[in-house]
Every structure is written in structure tokens, then in C-alpha cells.
Amino acid sequence: MALLRVEHMTHYFGGLRAVSDYNLEIAPGQIIGLIGPNGAGKTTVFNLLTGIHRPSEGRILLDGEEITGLAPHHIAGRGLGRTFQNLCLWRHMSVLDHVRMAHYAKISYGLMGAFFGTAKRYRQEAEIERRSRELLELVGIGHLADQGVLNLPYGAQRRVELARALAVDPKVLFLDEPTVGMTPEELVQMMNIIRQLHEQLGLAIFLIEHRLKMVMELCHRIQTLVFGEVIAEGTPAEIQGNPQVIEAYLGKETVE
Amino acid sequence: MTGTDQATVTRGLPAAVGRLLAGVPLLGWLLGFLAAVLVERTIGDTLAQTLGLPKMPVLFGILTVSKVIAEIINAVVKNTAFDPALLVHIPAALVYLSVVYLLPIAAVARLGARAANRAAAIMDRWNLTIPAAVHIGLMYLTLHIWAAMSDYRLITLKITLIAVLLTLSLNIINGYMGEFSCSHPGFMAVGAYMSSLFTVGLFVDDKVLGKALMPWALDFLTFPLALIFGGICASVAALLVAIPSFKTRGDYLAIISLAFLFIIKSLFENLQGLGGARGIAGQPDWAALPVIFVVVGLGIWSINNFVTSTYGKALNAVRDDELAAEAMTVNTRQAKMTAFLVGAFWAGIAGGLLAHVVRYINPAMFGIQKLAEVLAMVYFGGLNSVYGSIVGAVSISLLGEALRPLEILKWIIIPLMLILVMIYRPTGLVAFRDFDLREAMKPKTEPGQRK
Amino acid sequence: MSLNFFMQNLINALQWGSFYALIALGYSMVYSILMLFNFAHGDIFMVGAYIGLGVSLVLLKVVGTGAAALVPGWVVLVATILISMFLTAFVGIIVERVGYRPLRDAPRASAAITGLMIGIILETSNILFLGGQRLAFPQLIESRTYNIGGIFITNKKIMIVVVSIGLMLALHQFVTRSRWGMAMRAMAYDFVVVPLVGVPLNTIAVMTFAIGSALAAAAGILFGLSYPVLDPYMGVSFGWKAFVAAILGGRGSIMGACIAGFMLGFIEIMTVPGIQIINRLFALNIGSNLRDLIAYSIVLAILIFRPHGLFGEPYSAKLRL
Structure with a gap:
């Protein structure tokens, strides 16, 4: 059964059709890539699936349950972690606090615990902290846990986002251009981390990416989005050979 | 690990004093202050007389100095007679300050540093409640002795403590959550009126509220109930602001809360059953110093618990990037509502306390001026910080008292200081600092002594 | 309610609303x-009124009063308004320079606090230098009352409404037609990118404060003409209410602010007769000093149903911290 299934999703901004009849199926453990020229609507698809916008038409099912129209925090809580294209970090918070925050839906000590510091609270907070540090180790920035997030180099900030997204216990991990603006070195590291996450945790990943080389190497299947419509879907080899994709996408963009 | 904190300052007398006092733990300072108030209790009056001061300086001698300055200004501007003998008061006040406060504090803190550090180290191994009780007990003892020396001190201290609670409760909303709320005096008013209704209505024969409904015997045991009742009513009022405000993002809380403040004030002015514009007077004198100290302490403790929990940190996430918070499972609307209601609750409690300290309330007390005052305290002290709220409330209150002899000039000096703080430290003096009691009570490494 | 009675109040409301x-x-x-x-x-409005007072007293001294006057009263009035607007614009510029420009990169709330403090300083300075008594504003033009079909209108009321609307139209023209006006609108749209294309942010900021303060000065003088007593705290009571009106109008809408201002005036003026009528109809005894309560409840209701104001566009900015 598909972990994430999107059926006939269409969305209008005002009168403008941003996404039309979009379909998607992600099986457990699969990495799906979403490519397309600038302005094709890739991030809009992400925002629709994560609940930031409510789709005008269509259905979204996560693990068999309908999540269409739920608030973003509900969708995230059901197991959909994401990163953002332009970093969305909390500027006054430490790295560790970022990852802890993403456990919000899991804490259950309630307001009593928050105000009066019950034993349950300290137990849960300690558990969350332990897990957060683990996740930070996993993405290779365990030593930066107590730093302020603004002091970090760009590559490390990206990893904070990644650790944060992992903390929601995602069934599917959404990565919105995880390597944008990275140096070649950081790029290789990031690819290794993604691969490692996929292997160790068996995560399903939905990836928007501009660098075709990376998409071709990582993904099992690739969708090509142009003007809000999927014009081609298939294995990396199929996509690479598809004349429509080459015309709409490769013909205009330089391939690295 | 520590030790290097103070190492950057190297030269001059202040630096030398700083180095000398760097190794003093909180316990040492508290003992120093205790010693100072004991010294004042014993020799304060005599010393003041010897120095030629009319009476014992009530506010560390600052008030004495500003009185002389006020006299000088009056002499220059209004040509009133000025007695040059008054000038002696300035050095006298300084001597008083040094002999009674600075020297005993420094001496006890320094000489007792080793013992205090040892005690702090032992207590550090125990459950937090014991060292906390020791420190807070010492603090209360000091304040109690200090305040017992004059009625003026007592009332100033009470009002300052209440201001701390009020400032912290607004800091939750304006600092931790990063919204701009203007309705805090309104919540205070609700708390003040409702708790007064409770106490005056039930226990006092009053012109407005009628005969006492309950026997006096139950008296002050019900005071906490009255305060909580006031706080809950303030929270309910806050719900009216919160529901429309947090539906959309943007500056609408600022406007809606401002409109709400006008409405509440106008409501109390018009409710003849609550005394109308004249308000309610004759609240029973139940807000004694220990009561206020405990309530304010509880407030600080529970608010600090809240803001350091993941629920509380969610407010920071909402403030810094609401979209990201939402995407990381934070129920932003719920988080904001909770914080707003909690802020209002404690503002209501503060209002209730204030009503029973000054023992009269009227709608005019809770207007734009109060708003300016509490905003000044929050932003002066520092956003997102318990320390900041304490610093802000205490410094603005004390400054207000110390500059009182300067009359109207006070309202130029304080705003100017706040403007300077805003320009050089836009988030306030001690912003974004976590309050950790255990950390604060830890023993300090003394200079020249490696661990 | 008879039509006459309504019209009479409507005219009062128009006058009251012009100030807002x-x-x-x-x-x-x-x-x-x-x-x-x-x-x-709000305090700039107060300062403007006092500057107007000073200017008019000086002018009256120069040209003389009564029958011996060199020029008629309305000339003095026009001169007073223009000179005071000009002078108060500088007060606005100083406020911007001292209180807002140093905080350009600071959280917006901090700038709001400096503004609040500058307001307190202005009030205090007034008390300090002028002694804090209420001062009478000279009546520059003779008051005349016209009876139009049973409705009494004074020439001052007409003048106030006409001058206010004239100033609003002038501002509208400036903002929509002139180059600087368009730059201002662009800045309202995006103050991060617009400076990058060569529109100097500081110039725009100065201009915004200058124009706003000049208009406040005009309001102050018109207020002085109809309610001829000035006091240092007039800006507090008036200013905060006008602030609510401004936000009620919606961000980025000149028309919105004007209409909301008139609306607030209308609501405030109309609640008193409204309450009287309700009391008479239902034999109730509601106090007529419920004005603020009713006015702001209406404002609150409007904001609940139109959270972005009457004419504002939705946007997602919030206080930057």
C-alpha cells in the first residue's frame, strides 16, 4: 500500500491554476524526486501536501488516512516532516531547542506539568532531549547542540533543519532543495546524509531538487512538473531519455 | 570553565574590585545584604544624625541626593531661597550609602566567600528545594528587616514586587511570544475589581457594595481565593481579546487589545454597582509583605517553569517563524492562546494584590498611563527574560521613587533613559537570558584558585 | 428621530470626525x-495645536485685532495654518531622526516604545515650559450661525469640514500623482526591495513624518478654533483614538483612514442621542457616558469581521523581533 497518495489535486491562486490534476504515490522506503524549471509550482505542491495551503480539489492520503485540509501541525504530527527551501530557523533558539521543539505533538504532560514541573514533565523532557541529541548525532552536528543557530555555517544550518524534520518521526520526509546554495563539499556530505538516513531509517523521501545529477543518483522515481502539470514520470533512466523533459527542462537549464 | 568570565576587565579600581568580588556566590551576596540591613538597623539613625541628615535615608541615600538637586533647580529656576547647608547632604548621603551598604556588603561577601562557596557546594548536591528555600528565606529576611524600618519602604517594596509580577506576565506576551499587547492594564483592572468584589463584598460593610455577607472570622484565609478569582476573571476577559486576535497573523492583537483596554475602562466607569468612576475603597489590609512575596514568588516560579518547557519554547518558535513552528507540529493557535491567558491571569493577580495594597481602586488607575509604565518596564529590562522583567520592574519603580523630588522632570529623565536603552540595546538590558535557579546558586570559582 | 435632529448631529459628527x-x-x-x-x-497633534496658538498670537500682534486689523481674520487663519503646518513638520522630522531612525534595524516594538516615550517627553516639556495650564485659543474668525431649514450650522463647522476634506484630497493627489508620492506607495508595498532600486528610504521616512505631522498641526488648529481650550494631554485622549481609527481603515489606505476617522466621530457623536432614544423607547436608564464603551465595541466588532481593516489588504507581517 502506498504511504502517501495524492489523487487529482488541483489548486488555484485567485483565478490562476497553480497545480492541476496532480497525482502521486510514494511507497515505503522509496525516494521520489520532483523536478521542474523555476516557477513550475514545486514548492506549491509541497505547501499543499503539508497543509499550508488547502487544495482546491483532490484528496491527500497519508498511510491510508485522509489528511486533506488538516492544519499543518496536524499533518506534521501524523508523520510528515519537511525542510524549507530558504531556511526557516528560529533565530533566538539553540540547535538543541530546534530539535526539541519538533517533539511538541508528542509531549503529554499538559499545562500542569508546564507550570508546576511535575515528575512526568522532567521525565518526558529528559527523554526528548536524549532523542534530540541522538538525531543531531545522526546528521553529524551533535557537537553543536548548545550553539545558537545563527552562529552556525550554512551547511550546518541545513542539517539542523534536517534533524528537526526527523524529530517529528516522519513517515515521509519532504526535502525542499536541500542542497541549494551549498559548496560542492557540503553537497557531497548532504547526499551522503540523505542516503544514510534512507538506509538506516528506511525513510520514504520526497525530494525537490534543482541539481539533476543528485536527483538521478538518489531517486527511485522522478516526476517532472512544468507549469503545475506533471509532464513525465518514471525512473531516472526514463526521465533522462524523455524528449518532453529534455525540451521543457533540460533544453533550457544548464545541467551540472 | 568559568573563572575567565571576569578576566577581560583588567585595569583600574572598578576592575580590581570586580576581580576581588568575582568569586562570591549568590549566597555570599545575600549574606552581605543581610549584614547591611542589620548594620542599618543598629546604627542607621545614629549615623544619619551624626552626618547631619534630617532622618535616616529611606532609599539608599538616592532620594536625599535628588531632593537636594531638586532644591538647587528650584533655586535657579524659581528663585526660591536655597540653604547652602543642604549641600552637605550629598556627601553625607554618599558616606551613609558606603558605610551602611557598600562596605558591609563587600566585606561580608568577600570575607565570607570561602565559607559561602563551601556551603553552596554542599547544597548544590542536594535536592533543589533545600538550597532554594535557604536562599529565598535569606532574601525575604533581608527585605523584611529593610522594609520594617519605614512605612515608605514597605509600600514601595510591595508595589515593586507587584510590578515584577506584572512585568513578567506581560513579557510572556510581548517578549516570549513577540506580539504587542496593550490590554494589560485592563486585565489588571478586572483582577483588581473582581478580587475587591470578593473581599469587600463578602467581608466589609461598604457604601457601594453593601453589608458584609460573611462573618469576619473567615477573613484572610480567603484572600488567595479572592486573588485566584480575580485572575480567572482576567483570563476570561482575555479570551475575548484572544479569540479574534489570533485568527489571523499580523498586528491585530495590538489594535484589538487597545480597543479592549478602552472598553474595559469605560465599562468600569459606568458600572455604578462597582462604584463607577469613584471605584471601590476600603479593601481589607490582607496584602502583607509575606503574602505578596509568596504570591510573586509563585508567579515567577510557575512562569519560569512554563517558558522553559517545550510548551513555552513553542512561543519563541511562533515568534521567530510561525510557519516553521506549524510545520514542526506546534499548534500555534493553542500555544498563543495559552500564553495570552496565562499572562492575563497573572496580571489579574497583580491587580488584585495592588488593590489590597493601596486599598482603593478606580478606573483611572488602569489607563494609558499604566500601559506606558508597564511597557516601559518590559522593554527597559529586556524581552524574553525573567531576569529582564525583574531588572526592568525594579529599576523603573526605584527610579520613579528616587526621582520623585524632581517632580515633573522625572517624566523627562525616565523616558530619555528608556530611549537610550532602546537605541543601544533594542531588546532591553538583559534580554534573552534563561533563568536557572540552580545555576544562579552554584558556587563560584575564586580568582587565582583552580578547581 | 426627526430628520433635523439627525442632520444636526451628522454635521457635528462630520466636524468631530475631521479631527480624527x-x-x-x-x-x-x-x-x-x-x-x-x-x-x-497624538502628542505631535498637541504640539501642532500649541504651535498654532503661538503663531496666531504673534500674527495677531503684528497685524492688530478688531477694527484696526490690517487684514481680515481669515487671512490670519490661513497664514496660521500654513506656518504651523510647516513648523510642526519639523517636529515630526526631529521625532523621526531621534526616535525612529536609530532603530531602523531594531524590533518594531522597540521603535513603538521610543515613540511612546517621546510622546511623554513632549507632554512633560509642554508642562515644564508653559506651566501646564489650559490655554485659550484666539478666535480668528467671527462665529456666524446659519439656519438652514431648522438646522443650525456655524461657519466654523463648514470651514473645518471643508479644510479637512481639502487637505485629504491634496494628500491623495500627492500620493497618486507625484513622483515622491508614488515612491511612498512603492515603499508601503515593499520596504526591503524598493530602496534597492534607488528610492532612498530615509528621504521617504522624513517625508512621511513631515506630512503626517503637518496634517496633525492642521487638525490641532481646527480643533483649537472649535473647542478653544488647549491642554497638554489633549494628544493622549485624541491620539490613541485616532490610532484605532487609522488601523481600522486598513493598512496602506488613505481613504480608509479618512473614512474610519469620520466613522469614529460619527459613532461617538451619535451614541449620545442614540442612547437617549433607546431610553425613551424602552423606558430604560442607560447612562449617556457609555460613549467610549459603545464606540469601541463597534470598532472591535468591525475588526473581528474584517481583521485587516475596512480597506486593508491581508498581509502576513508581524512585529519583527
Whole structure:
């Protein structure tokens, strides 16, 4: 059964059709890539699936349950972690606090615990902290846990986002251009981390990416989005050979 | 690990004093202050007389100095007679300050540093409640002795403590959550009126509220109930602001809360059953110093618990990037509502306390001026910080008292200081600092002594 | 309610609303263009009124009063308005320079606090230098009352409404037609990118404060003509209400601020006869000093149903911290 299934999703901004009849199926453990020229609507698809916008038409099912129209925090809580294209970090918070925050839906000590510091609270907070540090180790920035997030180099900030997204216990991990603006070195590291996450945790990943080389190497299947419509879907080899994709996408963009 | 904190300052007398006092733990300072108030209790009056001061300086001698300055200004501007003998008061006040406060504090803190550090180290191994009780007990003892020396001190201290609670409760909303709320005096008013209704209505024969409904015997045991009742009513009022405000993002809380403040004030002015514009007077004198100290302490403790929990940190996430918070499972609307209601609750409690300290309330007390005052305290002290709220409330209150002899000039000096703080430290003096009691009570490494 | 009675109150409401509208424009411009709450603006209105008082007294001394006057009263009035607007614009510029420009990169709330503090300083300085008594504003033009079909209108009321609307139209022309006006609108749209294309942010900010303050000065003088007593705290009571009106109008809308200002005036004036009528109809005894309560409840209701104001566009900015 598909972990994430999107059926006939269409969305209008005002009168403008941003996404039309979009379909998607992600099986457990699969990495799906979403490519397309600038302005094709890739991030809009992400925002629709994560609940930031409510789709005008269509259905979204996560693990068999309908999540269409739920608030973003509900969708995230059901197991959909994401990163953002332009970093969305909390500027006054430490790295560790970022990852802890993403456990919000899991804490259950309630307001009593928050105000009066019950034993349950300290137990849960300690558990969350332990897990957060683990996740930070996993993405290779365990030593930066107590730093302020603004002091970090760009590559490390990206990893904070990644650790944060992992903390929601995602069934599917959404990565919105995880390597944008990275140096070649950081790029290789990031690819290794993604691969490692996929292997160790068996995560399903939905990836928007501009660098075709990376998409071709990582993904099992690739969708090509142009003007809000999927014009081609298939294995990396199929996509690479598809004349429509080459015309709409490769013909205009330089391939690295 | 520590030790290097103070190492950057190297030269001059202040630096030398700083180095000398760097190794003093909180316990040492508290003992120093205790010693100072004991010294004042014993020799304060005599010393003041010897120095030629009319009476014992009530506010560390600052008030004495500003009185002389006020006299000088009056002499220059209004040509009133000025007695040059008054000038002696300035050095006298300084001597008083040094002999009674600075020297005993420094001496006890320094000489007792080793013992205090040892005690702090032992207590550090125990459950937090014991060292906390020791420190807070010492603090209360000091304040109690200090305040017992004059009625003026007592009332100033009470009002300052209440201001701390009020400032912290607004800091939750304006600092931790990063919204701009203007309705805090309104919540205070609700708390003040409702708790007064409770106490005056039930226990006092009053012109407005009628005969006492309950026997006096139950008296002050019900005071906490009255305060909580006031706080809950303030929270309910806050719900009216919160529901429309947090539906959309943007500056609408600022406007809606401002409109709400006008409405509440106008409501109390018009409710003849609550005394109308004249308000309610004759609240029973139940807000004694220990009561206020405990309530304010509880407030600080529970608010600090809240803001350091993941629920509380969610407010920071909402403030810094609401979209990201939402995407990381934070129920932003719920988080904001909770914080707003909690802020209002404690503002209501503060209002209730204030009503029973000054023992009269009227709608005019809770207007734009109060708003300016509490905003000044929050932003002066520092956003997102318990320390900041304490610093802000205490410094603005004390400054207000110390500059009182300067009359109207006070309202130029304080705003100017706040403007300077805003320009050089836009988030306030001690912003974004976590309050950790255990950390604060830890023993300090003394200079020249490696661990 | 008889039509006459209604019309009479409507005219009063128009006059009362002009003050709110003129002040609200200043708030609204600063809020739209710089995304700041200028809490000092109410006190700039007060300063403007006092400057108007000073200017008119000087002018009266120069040209003389009564029959011996060199020029008629209305000339003095026009001169007073123009000179005071000019002078008060500088007060606005100083406020911007001292209180807002150093905080350009600071959280917006901090700038709001400096504004609030500058307001307090202005009030205090007034008390300090003028002694804090209420001062009488000279009546520059003779009051005449016209009876039009049973409705009494004074020439002052007409003049106030006409001058206010004239100033609003002038501002509208400036903002839509002139190059600087368009730059201001662009800035309101995006104050991060627009400076990059060569529109100097500081110039725009100065201009915004200057124009807003000039309008507040005009409002102050008109207020002085109809309610001829000035006091140092007139800006507090008036300013905060006008601020609510400005936001009620919606961000980035000149028309919105004006209409909301007039509306607030209308609601405030109309509640008193409204309550009287309700009392008579239902034999109730509601106090007529419920004015604020009713006015702000209506404002609150409007904001609940139109959270972005009457004419504002939805946007997602919030206080930057």
C-alpha cells in the first residue's frame, strides 16, 4: 500500500491554476524526486501536501488516512516532516531547542506539568532531549547542540533543519532543495546524509531538487512538473531519455 | 570553565574590585545584604544624625541626593531661597550609602566567600528545594528587616514586587511570544475589581457594595481565593481579546487589545454597582509583605517553569517563524492562546494584590498611563527574560521613587533613559537570558584558585 | 428621530470626525510605509495645536485685532495654518531622526516604545515650559450661525469640514500623482526591495513624518478654533483614538483612514442621542457616558469581521523581533 497518495489535486491562486490534476504515490522506503524549471509550482505542491495551503480539489492520503485540509501541525504530527527551501530557523533558539521543539505533538504532560514541573514533565523532557541529541548525532552536528543557530555555517544550518524534520518521526520526509546554495563539499556530505538516513531509517523521501545529477543518483522515481502539470514520470533512466523533459527542462537549464 | 568570565576587565579600581568580588556566590551576596540591613538597623539613625541628615535615608541615600538637586533647580529656576547647608547632604548621603551598604556588603561577601562557596557546594548536591528555600528565606529576611524600618519602604517594596509580577506576565506576551499587547492594564483592572468584589463584598460593610455577607472570622484565609478569582476573571476577559486576535497573523492583537483596554475602562466607569468612576475603597489590609512575596514568588516560579518547557519554547518558535513552528507540529493557535491567558491571569493577580495594597481602586488607575509604565518596564529590562522583567520592574519603580523630588522632570529623565536603552540595546538590558535557579546558586570559582 | 435632529448631529459628527481623520492619516502613513506604530503622533497633534496658538498670537500682534486689523481674520487663519503646518513638520522630522531612525534595524516594538516615550517627553516639556495650564485659543474668525431649514450650522463647522476634506484630497493627489508620492506607495508595498532600486528610504521616512505631522498641526488648529481650550494631554485622549481609527481603515489606505476617522466621530457623536432614544423607547436608564464603551465595541466588532481593516489588504507581517 502506498504511504502517501495524492489523487487529482488541483489548486488555484485567485483565478490562476497553480497545480492541476496532480497525482502521486510514494511507497515505503522509496525516494521520489520532483523536478521542474523555476516557477513550475514545486514548492506549491509541497505547501499543499503539508497543509499550508488547502487544495482546491483532490484528496491527500497519508498511510491510508485522509489528511486533506488538516492544519499543518496536524499533518506534521501524523508523520510528515519537511525542510524549507530558504531556511526557516528560529533565530533566538539553540540547535538543541530546534530539535526539541519538533517533539511538541508528542509531549503529554499538559499545562500542569508546564507550570508546576511535575515528575512526568522532567521525565518526558529528559527523554526528548536524549532523542534530540541522538538525531543531531545522526546528521553529524551533535557537537553543536548548545550553539545558537545563527552562529552556525550554512551547511550546518541545513542539517539542523534536517534533524528537526526527523524529530517529528516522519513517515515521509519532504526535502525542499536541500542542497541549494551549498559548496560542492557540503553537497557531497548532504547526499551522503540523505542516503544514510534512507538506509538506516528506511525513510520514504520526497525530494525537490534543482541539481539533476543528485536527483538521478538518489531517486527511485522522478516526476517532472512544468507549469503545475506533471509532464513525465518514471525512473531516472526514463526521465533522462524523455524528449518532453529534455525540451521543457533540460533544453533550457544548464545541467551540472 | 568559568573563572575567565571576569578576566577581560583588567585595569583600574572598578576592575580590581570586580576581580576581588568575582568569586562570591549568590549566597555570599545575600549574606552581605543581610549584614547591611542589620548594620542599618543598629546604627542607621545614629549615623544619619551624626552626618547631619534630617532622618535616616529611606532609599539608599538616592532620594536625599535628588531632593537636594531638586532644591538647587528650584533655586535657579524659581528663585526660591536655597540653604547652602543642604549641600552637605550629598556627601553625607554618599558616606551613609558606603558605610551602611557598600562596605558591609563587600566585606561580608568577600570575607565570607570561602565559607559561602563551601556551603553552596554542599547544597548544590542536594535536592533543589533545600538550597532554594535557604536562599529565598535569606532574601525575604533581608527585605523584611529593610522594609520594617519605614512605612515608605514597605509600600514601595510591595508595589515593586507587584510590578515584577506584572512585568513578567506581560513579557510572556510581548517578549516570549513577540506580539504587542496593550490590554494589560485592563486585565489588571478586572483582577483588581473582581478580587475587591470578593473581599469587600463578602467581608466589609461598604457604601457601594453593601453589608458584609460573611462573618469576619473567615477573613484572610480567603484572600488567595479572592486573588485566584480575580485572575480567572482576567483570563476570561482575555479570551475575548484572544479569540479574534489570533485568527489571523499580523498586528491585530495590538489594535484589538487597545480597543479592549478602552472598553474595559469605560465599562468600569459606568458600572455604578462597582462604584463607577469613584471605584471601590476600603479593601481589607490582607496584602502583607509575606503574602505578596509568596504570591510573586509563585508567579515567577510557575512562569519560569512554563517558558522553559517545550510548551513555552513553542512561543519563541511562533515568534521567530510561525510557519516553521506549524510545520514542526506546534499548534500555534493553542500555544498563543495559552500564553495570552496565562499572562492575563497573572496580571489579574497583580491587580488584585495592588488593590489590597493601596486599598482603593478606580478606573483611572488602569489607563494609558499604566500601559506606558508597564511597557516601559518590559522593554527597559529586556524581552524574553525573567531576569529582564525583574531588572526592568525594579529599576523603573526605584527610579520613579528616587526621582520623585524632581517632580515633573522625572517624566523627562525616565523616558530619555528608556530611549537610550532602546537605541543601544533594542531588546532591553538583559534580554534573552534563561533563568536557572540552580545555576544562579552554584558556587563560584575564586580568582587565582583552580578547581 | 426627526430628520433635523439627525442632520444636526451628522454635521457635528462630520466636524468631530475631521479631527480624527486628519490625525489618523499621520498614523496610517507611518504604519503603511514604515510598518511602525508612531505612538508619538497624538502628542505631535498637541504640539501642532500649541504651535498654532503661538503663531496666531504673534500674527495677531503684528497685524492688530478688531477694527484696526490690517487684514481680515481669515487671512490670519490661513497664514496660521500654513506656518504651523510647516513648523510642526519639523517636529515630526526631529521625532523621526531621534526616535525612529536609530532603530531602523531594531524590533518594531522597540521603535513603538521610543515613540511612546517621546510622546511623554513632549507632554512633560509642554508642562515644564508653559506651566501646564489650559490655554485659550484666539478666535480668528467671527462665529456666524446659519439656519438652514431648522438646522443650525456655524461657519466654523463648514470651514473645518471643508479644510479637512481639502487637505485629504491634496494628500491623495500627492500620493497618486507625484513622483515622491508614488515612491511612498512603492515603499508601503515593499520596504526591503524598493530602496534597492534607488528610492532612498530615509528621504521617504522624513517625508512621511513631515506630512503626517503637518496634517496633525492642521487638525490641532481646527480643533483649537472649535473647542478653544488647549491642554497638554489633549494628544493622549485624541491620539490613541485616532490610532484605532487609522488601523481600522486598513493598512496602506488613505481613504480608509479618512473614512474610519469620520466613522469614529460619527459613532461617538451619535451614541449620545442614540442612547437617549433607546431610553425613551424602552423606558430604560442607560447612562449617556457609555460613549467610549459603545464606540469601541463597534470598532472591535468591525475588526473581528474584517481583521485587516475596512480597506486593508491581508498581509502576513508581524512585529519583527
